[in-house]
Structures are given as structure tokens and as C-alpha cells.
Ligand SMILES: NC(=O)C1=CN([C@@H]2O[C@H](COP(=O)(O)OP(=O)(O)OC[C@H]3O[C@@H](n4cnc5c(N)ncnc54)[C@H](O)[C@@H]3O)[C@@H](O)[C@H]2O)C=CC1
């Protein structure tokens with residue numbers, strides 16, 4: 139492809155070097171800050187492809203500003219920041235990288251769960267502040283406890299396998315999963331209320347959809363054991379932060395590990411007031427391995443699309459031809 143006719147790829151968030159290596163000289167790569175709305179709206183005007191992570195919101199306004207856009211490629215799993223229906227209407231192919239970061243996300247959830255069980259974060263802070271507080275930070279074991287996995291998809295299943303190795307009993311709520319899959323994983327499927335009533339730990343692995351927003355909210359948090367610890371490394375808003383803060387305050391929940399927030403980026407949340415809550419700034423996919431896989435995956439999809447080939451990870455069609463491009 140001669141460079142003067144090369145498609146323009148707009149990269150709106152930090153992606154791995156491998157992403158650019160896969161694109162190579164056949165594409166003109168430009169960068170902008172996808173979290174800066176005005177910068178995004180300016181830069182997208184002459185982009186043929188847009189490469190994003192979770193901080194770039196691709197909605198109808200962005201799609202309308204993007205006169206030449208043919209593909210939006212999400213270097214990760216969640217597509218809640220992309221209006222896929224509006225993209226389809228605009229003839230824009232949407233792809234993600236659905237397996238790129240699942241191991242990293244699962245390991246993050248297990249890390250948060252262990253951190254909440256053993257008070258690792260507050261004990262670390264206290265000791266570095268000069269306090270040797272052994273009795274204050276006594277915790278609980280995982281072995282013999284029940285963990286409720288809410289959403290037994292790719293990441294939920296990896297979490298289930300890993301927590302079974304800690305000798306936990308694993309139960310799950312996922313009305314869309316085949317019972318044979320749960321059996322294969324050694325997981326007992328329950329309805330949500332039973333899971334909430336019986337679990338010592340609850341870990342959420344759902345996509346953010348109108349159905350899942352607030353699923354773990356005030357009502358759900360009135361059904362849990364007071365000793366429960368809750369982990370959310372899926373999406374902010376699925377666990378309602380205000381309801382969780384109230385439950386912690388009233389002693390209806392013992393602790394939480396939270397990687398994702400309703401509004402991101404953020405430096406405030408009612409959850410930050412609790413020592414029993416460990417928080418991280420949406421780091422689930424932030425490993426070198428996941429970022430390399432995600433970048434290579436979306437760059438490969440972009441190459442396939444512009445070569446007129448089918449794109450296996452496309453979510454609203456199979457190729458640019460399907461979108462009338
Ligand atoms: N913290 C982070 O950095 C990361 C977060 N994620 C989040 O994790 C989410 C899950 O990822 P995967 O496991 O790969 O997705 P997946 O699509 O493989 O699994 C999601 C599961 O949720 C179930 N589900 C959907 N709606 C439901 C409902 N209303 N009630 C109960 N179950 C429901 C589905 O049946 C499916 O089994 C992503 O959508 C993304 O938002 C993903 C990667 C990294």
C-alpha cells in the first residue's frame with residue numbers, strides 16, 4: 139500500500155509497542171487523548187480506524203464527527219464505552235480482543251479477594267506509617283469458604299478454577315451459562331438470592347448492561363452474610379458504590395476489593411473512607427502480557443479489515459464489506 143494512500147489509524151489511549159509493530163508502515167498512525175473529548179472530536183475527523191481502550195467513549199457524536207471512519211477496535215473486552223448500535227448504523231465495524239486480558243483480569247480479582255481476606259493493603263500502609271498492628275489486621279482463610287461468582291463467562295470461569303485450587307467451594311449465578319459448562323468447572327449454579335445468602339465472598343464478572351447496572355445494590359446487599367467480602371473487577375456501577383458504602387458502615391458487609399468505578403477516572407468514592415476496602419484504578423488488564431495480546435489482536439483485526447478479509451473478533455458484522463465499505 140503506498141504511504142500517501144495509507145489508512146489513518148487514530149490511537150486514543152496507551153497501547154503496547156507491539157500494536158504499532160503489527161500495523162507497520164502500511165498505516166499512518168496518529169495519537170490523541172481519548173479522554174479529552176474536544177481532542178478526540180478533532181482528531182477523529184480524518185481517521186479511517188480508531189484504536190481505543192476503556193477511557194475513550196465512542197458514541198453517536200464521535201461517530202458523526204468521524205467522516206471516514208470504518209473500524210473501531212477495542213484493545214480489551216468490555217464494549218460498554220462503544221455505542222455498537224450507532225456504529226452499525228454509521229457503517230462502522232466494531233471489534234474487540236475478547237481473550238487478550240482475561241487471565242490478567244482473573245488474577246486481579248483473585249488478588250483483590252486475597253487482599254480483602256488478609257487486610258494486606260491497610261496493614262501495608264500502617265506498617266510503613268510506623269505501626270506494627272498484628273491484631274488489628276487479623277483476617278480469614280479462603281479454604282473451606284464459599285465464593286459466589288456472578289457471571290460465569292471467560293473471566294468468571296478462570297476465577298472459579300483458581301479459587302477451587304484454594305479449596306474454596308465455588309457457586310455461580312449466570313442464567314445464560316449452560317449447566318454442562320458449570321459441571322465441567324465443578325461449579326454449582328444458584329439463583330442470585332441463594333448465592334448472596336450463602337457466599338463468604340462474592341466476585342462479579344459481568345458486562346455492564348442495562349440489566350447488570352446496580353445488580354449488586356441496596357436490595358442485594360441486604361441478603362448477604364455480614365462477613366461477606368465483595369470483589370468487583372468487572373465494571374463500575376454493577377456494584378452500587380453508595381449502597382456498598384452504606385452496607386459497610388452498617389456492618390452488613392465486612393470488606394471489598396474494587397478495581398472499577400462508576401465514573402472513571404476518579405479520585406473520590408464513598409468507598410475510600412473504609413480501611414476494609416482495597417481499591418485499584420482499573421488495573422485488571424494492566425499487565426505487559428495482556429496489553430501485548432490486546433494490541434496485537436486489534437492491530438491484526440485492522441490489517442484484516444483493510445485487506446478485505448473477515449475479522450474473527452468483529453461484533454457487528456464480519457468484514458468491512460458487511461458494513462457497505
Ligand atoms: N477490570 C478490568 O480491567 C477488566 C474488566 N473486564 C470486564 O469483565 C467483564 C466480563 O468479561 P468476560 O468474562 O470476558 O465476559 P464474558 O462475556 O465471557 O462473560 C460474561 C458473563 O456474564 C453473563 N451475564 C451477562 N448478563 C448477565 C446477567 N444479567 N446476569 C448474570 N449473568 C450475566 C454472561 O452469560 C457471561 O457468561 C467484561 O465485560 C468487562 O466489563 C474485562 C477485562 C478486564
Ligand SMILES: O=C(O)CCC(=O)C(=O)O
Pocket residue numbers: 191192193213214215216217239420422423424
Ligand atoms: O482498557 C483497559 O485496559 C481495561 C480493560 C477492560 O476493562 C476490558 O478489557 O474490559
